[in-house]
Amino acid sequence: MSKDPLLQPYQLKHLTLxxxxxxxxxxxxxPVDGMPKERYRAYHEERAKAGVALAMTAGSAAVSKDSPPVFxxxxxxxxxxxxxxxxxxDSCHEHGCAVMxxxxxxxxxxxxxxxDWLPSVSSSKHREPAHRAFPKLIEDWDIERIIGDFADAAERMQAGGMDGIELQVYGHLLDQFWSPLTNDLSGPYGADTLENRLRFPMDVLDAIxxxxxxxxxxxxxxxxxEAQKGGITEEEGIEISKRLAATNKLDFLNVIRGRIHTDPAMTDIIPVQGMANAPHLDFAGRVKAATGMPTFHAAKIPDVATARHAVQAGLLDMVGMTRAHMADPHIVRKISEGREHDIRPCVGATYCLDRIYQAGEALCIHNAATGRELTMPHEIAVARQKRRVVVIGAGPAGLEAARVAAMRGHEVIVFELQPDPGGQIRLIAQTPRRREMMAIIDWRMAQCAAHDVVFRFNTWAEVNDIIELNPDAVIVATGGLPNTELFETGTDAKHIITAWDLISGDIKPANSVLIYDESGxxxxxxxxxxAAAxxxxxxxxxxxxxxxxxxxxxxxVPYMRALQDKDVTFTVTRRLLGVEQAGNRLNALIGTDYxxxxxxxxxxxxxxNYGTLPxxxxxxxxxxxxxNLGAVDYDALIDGxxxxxLRNPDGLFQLFRIGDAVSARNIHAAIYDALRLVKDI
Incomplete structure (x- = not known):
């Protein structure tokens, strides 16, 4: 048996994790129509079969009709x-993974x-800034109804074979009662005593x-x-934790620190790139020490070393590595096989969470198979026949194409004009708190090196160079350059610079700077x-x-925090129409679509800043x-x-272009292009 602290079993009540x-x-x-159907199952099953001990699903499942999901x-x-x-x-249990x-x-x-267009309810009369609904102050019959709804939902989950449930008590209704910041009630559920504030969550627990x-x-x-003036303090939080333990009705505590009512508060609970790793880990350890309860915790624990420390030091019993498993669902398998160096790193981009808060679906910025397990592979199958694949460009799209082709067993040659790989990610990483993004490139370079990919840096690839290599497939991932032509009017490029010019340091910011942004x-x-700095x-x-x-x-959030104390203004609904020289200054002609x-x-x-042209x-x-004369079968592409x-039987090779060489999009789109086109070559 392994001596690795992370690989030791843990006994939670009758359940062995x-x-x-x-x-x-x-x-x-x-979900589809509110149900966790095939896609949902496949997503969790992928992580279960790779060794995760416990999948805590949903975030969160709604127990009442007047709790309509927002994502x-x-x-x-x-x-x-x-x-x-x-x-x-059942699908997760088949792989020995517990499910709650x-x-x-x-x-x-x-x-x-x-x-169903029902009014929201709360113990608070104030709206939550993030979701903007003014709630009805909850009534006694609402409380009775919702307690029953929690019990009904728990019974359904038990009938569905779940190993257990957890109740969400931060930022949602249960916590709105027990936080002094969100309890405007009087009487038995009022804000005057801690016992009263805790009464509703305890009543729900009793009913369940x-x-x-x-x-x-x-x-x-x-x-x-709650880490906010007037809210639950650490001292009171420890007292609450002790009271929870004393009920003898709870089997574990999953500890959070902070609030989620605004974007900045949410970002402090779930830190993004450039913020400290595991900022609340020691606090969770103090809760465990004070209560003796089985203690879980997650908050930017992206790497195995930190997770191992959390268990080895006795701070946690179970370590949550959720975003890390969106980047690489096979972390546990790679640890057990001694392949930690192969783990695809979470770079903290939080593309996953930000997308769902804009009514999208969670996707990892650099693992295009996450959430697409029904059509996209996390593990690349070796091809039946070895081929030669030439890739032009060593940005994220080109490197993903090279990695996938090499893992297929092909001979891969990459041309790159610059002396180093990375493409636009090298620009992104010029901002110190976004340097984690370079791990997208570094991991792929390491994977390519392990599979003998040949790189030709400082090389301008031309047609004859490629034809002479006699390739079976050519992937053009040459990216794009900034577009400086203004919408409808055009402009004289000599009077403007691009965002890239400033970020790269090629041009220094002047005293008064207009940054015109059409890309967003x-x-x-x-x-x-x-410029503001x-x-x-x-x-x-x-x-x-x-x-x-x-x-x-x-x-x-990090941008806004960096700009709040600087001389920066934001102007919306104004369109730059042109720029003219005016002595040693510039006159900007500004209109509006309205x-x-x-x-x-x-x-x-x-x-x-107006995107790129291929x-x-x-x-x-x-x-x-x-x-194929560059043609792509979109039906096949979508189906995986x-x-x-075959449009040219006399042709020499398949040809595809990907990423910004097609059109200005983003890192995820570039990597997804590469994966779904190259995985079957």
């Missing part, structure tokens, strides 16, 4: 959920104009226990320190942060009604020599099937 690694509750937004959660209040839960649990589910009533953390019995595992995932992605904010007066302007929509909520209004403002520097000359030069288009 085979190791100390779990995925904590999270909602990837994969496609499981509907635990419907009887039809039971067979789908059974399919999910998180149940909740969202309270004010939802919207009234979803689901009566319904499911003593053997079914029940825990709380809860905040034991990171580059504009990176440039703004750099240099002392520039910065205006960020967009023609849209909101700024930086592609950056999304949690990733926006009227004919036009005015002029002076700046020392005008920076444009570097596609080589692709078009190669098209006549290819068997091989590309078999």
């Amino acid at each position: 085979k190791n100390r690694i779990m995925t904590t509750s999270h909602e990837p937004a994969y 496609n959660n499981i509907l635990a209040y419907k009887d039809e959920v039971v067979p789908w839960i059974r399919d999910l649990t 589910i998180q149940l909740t009533h969202l309270g004010r953390r939802t919207a009234w104009n979803k689901g 226990r009566k319904r499911v019995g003593e053997d079914f595992i029940v825990g709380f995932r809860y905040t034991a320190d 992605d990171h580059a504009a904010l990176q440039a703004a942060e750099l 240099a002392g520039s007066k910065v205006e960020i302007m967009t023609p849209d009604r909101t700024f930086a929509p592609e950056v999304m909520a949690m990733n926006l 009227s004919d209004h036009v005015d002029t403002k002076e700046y020392d520097q005008v920076v444009v 570097l596609d000359d080589l692709y078009f030069d190669l098209k006549p020599f290819s068997t 099937a091989p590309q078999k288009a």
Whole structure:
């Protein structure tokens, strides 16, 4: 038996967990009609078969009709959920993985104009900033009804074969009662005493226990320190933890620190890249020491070393590595096989969470198979016949294509114009707190090295260079260059610079800087942060009604924190129409899509962020020599099937272009292009 602390079994009540690694509750937004169907099952089964000991599903499953999901959660209040839960649990149990589910009533953390259009309810009369619904102050009949809903939902989960449940007690209804910041009630559930504030969660726990019995595992995932003035302090949180332990009705504590009512608060609970790893680990250890209870915890524990320390030092009994398992579902298997160096790293981009908070589905920024387990492989199968694959470009798209082709067993040659790999990620990493993004490149370079990929850096690839290699497939991943032509009007490029110019350091920021952003992605904010830190007066302007929509909520927080005390203004619904020289300054002609209004403002520097245009000359030069003439069968692409288009029988090779060489998109799109095209070559 391994002596690795992470691989030791853990006894939770009657349940033996085979190791100390779990995925904590999270909602990837994969349900269909509120049910965890095939895609949901496949996602958790992939991690189960790779060795995860406990999958805590949902984040969270809704127990009541007046708790409508805001990002496609499981509907635990419907009887039809039971067979789908059974399919999910059975598939994970087959691999020795325990399965639980998180149940909740969202309270004010939802919207009234979803689901059945019922008013939200809460112990607070104030809306939650993140979800904006003004709640009805909860009544006695609501409390009675919701207690019953929790018990009903727990019984359904038990009928579905779950090993247990946890109740969500941070930011949702149960916590809204016990936090002094969100309890405006009087009487037995009022804010005047801790006992009264705890009464509703305890009543829910009692009702669940009566319904499911003593053997079914029940825990709380809860905040034991709200880290905000007027809220639950660490001292009170420890007292709450002791009271929970003293009930003898809970089987584990899953500890959180902070609040989730705003984007900044959420980001402190679930840190993004550039923030400290495991910031609340020692606090969770103090809860465990004070209560003696089985203690779980997760908050940016992305690496095996930190997880191992958490168990070895006695801080935790089970370590949550949720985002890490979105990046690589096979962490446990690789640990047990002595292949920790092969683990695809979580880079903290939090593309996964930010997408669901914008009504998308959770996807990993650099593992395109996550959430697509039904069509995309996490492990690449070796091809029946070895081929020669040439890749042009060593950015994220090109390196993923090279990695996948090499793992297929092919001979792979990569051309790259620059002296180093990385493409646009090298620009991203110029911002110190985003340097973790380079792990996307470093991991792929290590994988390519292990599979004997040949790199030709400082090389401008031309048609003859490629044809002379006699390839079977050519992948053009040449990326793009910044577009400086303004929408509808065009502009004189000599008067403007691009966001790349500032980020790279090729041009220094001037005193007064306009950053005109039509892309809404990171580059504009990176440039703004750099200019503001240099002392520039910065205006960020967009023609849209909101700024930086592609950056999304949690990733926006570090930028805003960096800019709040600087001379930075944000201007929306204004369109840059042109730029003219005015002595040693620039006149920007500014209009709007909403009227004919036009005015002029002076700046020392005008920076444009308007996506990229493909570097596609080589692709078009190669098209006549290819068997498919560059064509892609979209039906096969979507289904995850091989590309078999034959438009030129005399062609020499298959030809595909991917990533920004096609059009300006993002890192995930580039990597997904590469995986789904190359996995069958």
